[in-house]
Amino acid sequence: MGAKEVLENGVGCRIGNGKQVKIWGDAWLQPPHTRLFLPPNHVLSPDSHVDALIDSEVGWWNLNLLQNCFSQEEVERIGNVIISPLGQDDKIIWKGTPSGLFTVKSAYHMEMWRISRERGESSGEYGGGMECSRRIQKLTYEETDGRGLLLFFFEKLDNEEVLEALTVAQMIWLRRNSMVFGRGFSPPLKVISEVHSSLEDGALGSSNLAHFISGLEVGHSFWSKPPQGWWKINWDASIDKEARRMGIRAVIRDGNGAVVAARMSFLPYNDDPSAVEALAAWHAVKLGREMGGTCIIIEGDSMEVVMALRKNRYNYQNYGHLLEDIATSLSFFSICSSSACKA
Template sequence: MSSFAESFRELLESMLDKFPFEVLCEMAVRAKLLWHRRNCLVFEDSFSSPARLSKKIQAEVALIRSEAEQRVVKQPKQDLSPQTWTPPPLGVLKANWDVVVDKTNSRVGLGVVIRDSKGLLGATLWACKATLPDPILGEAAAVLRATSLCADLGLTHIVLEGDSLGIVKAVQQTEEWSSVGLMVRDIKLLLSKFSS
């Protein structure tokens, strides 16, 4: 690109690459309020002093910064020690599931990975559901989806593995009367069709 931009778009694109987000945000606020000041003068015959404009710019930028800081959700520190995958016995497939819960948007994301004893990928599935943002409910939905995927694929020898001890215990109990009881009942019904 030459030293002079050929269009406003090129100028803007070069600025987006060069400046940090905070500077670009302040530039956008300045442009918006300058345009608003110009429109007030042209259409309403109302003049606003540069000092007043400067105060408005500072106030709006401060408001944007404080809103951005409030949106940052502090995540609890997790133990990110390396996890190792343990293969299933020969002739058996392992279905691993995991869930992420978005409480703000009442959504649950779930994933399932099926592998053989050599670690070769057999199938994968991911889904995003609008539901109550309950981690236990999300885990139950993931186990149910993993089990139904195995059944749909006609698999008979499977091992299910996930990180929710509460759901594993619920599936192992004789009766479940919690909020996920119906899902656990469906999981057990599907599991009864498998050989292992």
């Protein structure tokens, strides 16, 4: 396969407002099947853009229209796409890195994975010498406590190896989710390839280690009241695979711990836990604005989302525009901060 074909296979569209991307033929759905193809006598025009499928009043997919125009499988594939509630423009992204930015190495990894998959070879072939550091391979940890595992990493490994170990753990977790939610089971070669791409891409930079260390030392694991005069907005999200829907919850409490407002809603199924958590954070911030909050703390149990909001630097990943929408909405508050909490 030539360089042009490699690039075409790796490039996709991230839907913001859907005005620049065509429903039929453009690559805007989640892998592995990123395109819809126009069947004969379809009710929608061949030139229709994705915004025709969005309910502009609610800033989300028009579920009734989707169910009338597409099969259930296609409805779920479309529902898996996170759009921008504030109507950002669509963007071209690279599917081979967590940040959505192109790197030559990630293109190489994607092509090696495609070759090994097409030829049906074992995970050890076409590995291109990719493997974890030897010190990580030889680690043995018998406990199941996540906090203890992180402390173990910091004790036994240097900073670069800690980054690698955390990235491996993240990719194994995503591999598990992929199997649970019916997207197939990735072989080890693909997992290691994604680890190398993520490390090169800097998805978890060394500067973020301070957040992990401070979180371990301070132990901000459980809920606490906000300062007087502040509101704390907690969000949570859940995915119900059997009911094919996701639940989003947000609750606002004042400095006395009293509930100011709460909201719970159900949305069409999405199988990306991080994207669903980001969507829940958006609804939490939206609730805070509707209630007229001024000084707020937003708090959820997704460290990935919280760290992205703290960095205030967003990327081209599939829900990066949602994080940007959250940041835009947070700018309307007088004072705000974000934190992670288990309960």
